[in-house]
Amino acid sequence: MSSRARRQRILRDEDDEDDEYTQPSTSGTQRESKRIRQEDSSYNELDSQLTAEQTSQDLERKVNDTVRYALACEHRKQVIRKDDIARKVLTDRSRSFPAIFDKTQAKLRHLFGMELTELVSKEKSNPAKRAAANGKVVLSKTYVLRNILPEEQNDPQIIHHTDDEYQSTGLLYVILSLIFVNEQSMNDELLMSHLNRLRIPEESETFGDRARMLDGFVKQGYLQRQKLNAEVAQSDQPVFQYSWGPRAKAEVPEQNMVGLISSVYHVQGSELDRLQDSIYKAASIDT
Amino acid sequence: MATTETMNGQEQHPHEMTEYNGTHRLFMQSMLSHRILEESQAEVIYEKICDMLNADKADFGDFVAVINKEISDVDLALRRTVDEYNSSAIIALVNTRGDEVAQLATTYTANEIGFFKRVLELIVTADDEAFSLGSMAAIREGPKLKPAFSQRETEELLNKLVADKWLMRRRDGYYVLHMRSIIELQNYLKETFENEIHECLMCMEIVTVGERCSQGRCEVRLHTHCAAGYFPEQDNGSEIKCPTCGTTWARDNTIGTIRQ
Structure with missing residues (x-):
């Protein structure tokens, strides 16, 4: 997209936003303003002013695009790849990934109570590679969008x-x-x-x-x-x-899984502790 | 992040009410899951959220305004309007960017979107402004496409479009636009079907269910609920006229309603 087209889009979006709050009073005003928006010449004088702000505006736009991309991927339960964010969303700004990523996280947390969580890499089947990883957690450069609001807020009367x-x-x-x-x-x-x-x-x-x-x-x-x-x-x-x-x-989390499994048995006290110990054992987790 | 700095000495209106907080976040999660709700349901959810988070309840309109101020950055908006089919107030989470139909690509394949566009076209261009499409006619469209959908695939896709609130199945079995489509795809609809899509003279929103001027060349259309508000009670049978061309207005000259 050319920078002019992008600016126009930004301006158009601001326009749309105005439509949200104002009741159009007479017919034709909407069509009228749409025609004006499409005229390139009216933006010529803005060209010089915009270059200075362009970088930060551009960055802001990429952050917003990344937020939208994350929401869309999550909507179809698809994992989000770092490479895809860089290639499909950031394009020419892919080198700014770290800065954009941090701002995206802040925005996701603030607006929706969600954040991108990096997934742990598949355990390598190749013993040499596993040894090279040296027992450390290998991150995968793929993410999922995770709800970070307290669990009790995920109430069926609120979330559908x-x-x-x-x-x-x-x-x-x-x-x-x-x-x-x-x-x-x-x-x-x-x-x-x-x-x-x-x-x-x-x-x-x-x-x-x-x-x-x-x-x-x-x-x-x-x-x-x-x-x-x-x-x-x-x-x-x-x-x-x-x-x-x-x-x-x-x-x-593991303890949630143990809690879920043990809840089926309706036991309490020391009996519950023994049950949970045996569940951890069955899962070959040292407690 | 746009957190509003509060002025000193505003004891009357604590800034918690105008600042985006946990109640707004949870309501956004709710709207992301519902997409469209009757406003009465949305207010019940808002009350439930306030109870849960022990927060003061603001005026619902103000609450929505605080959200809109923040989410406009990411091209989203909560839009409040009236349901054309039952005249109740509704609220929808919409994308405000021009690529609305592309948004569908998150859950539909390109071929499925092709089918949906064809169904939209048939609904909007239906004869005599019926704004509806018979179910058999809809099912027949699938096999005509390239690549073709089988009849069963077409039925499944139509069911999915209904479940996702893009289409609605009217009680007579006809497919009509769901309010979600009317709200979210309004730019696409207006641009693609310039001649068929009219805006209500009263509220300026798209009208697919309502009344029309009896003068064929006059473009005045009114939503059922807008017309009810505009024309005074017809207690003495006094004549009512089109607000633009003055032609006698017949309340039974309807569009998008079930035909006999």
């Missing part, structure tokens, strides 16, 4: 979720718990047999195509699916292993 969302979130949490207490990973076959037992067949009215739904969870970053090599799998058929995806790790 569709029935589909409730159903798929419910099932997702069941799958995450099953994987969690199975030492954090579970092969394909075992997961499918659990789902069969829960009467979630390959095709159902509620959840549709089961495989497609699992693909969706993988794509959204809630689940991670890895193909095991033939030696480990001890099978000539390809074997896939499911574990928590980076988004689940970012959104669901």
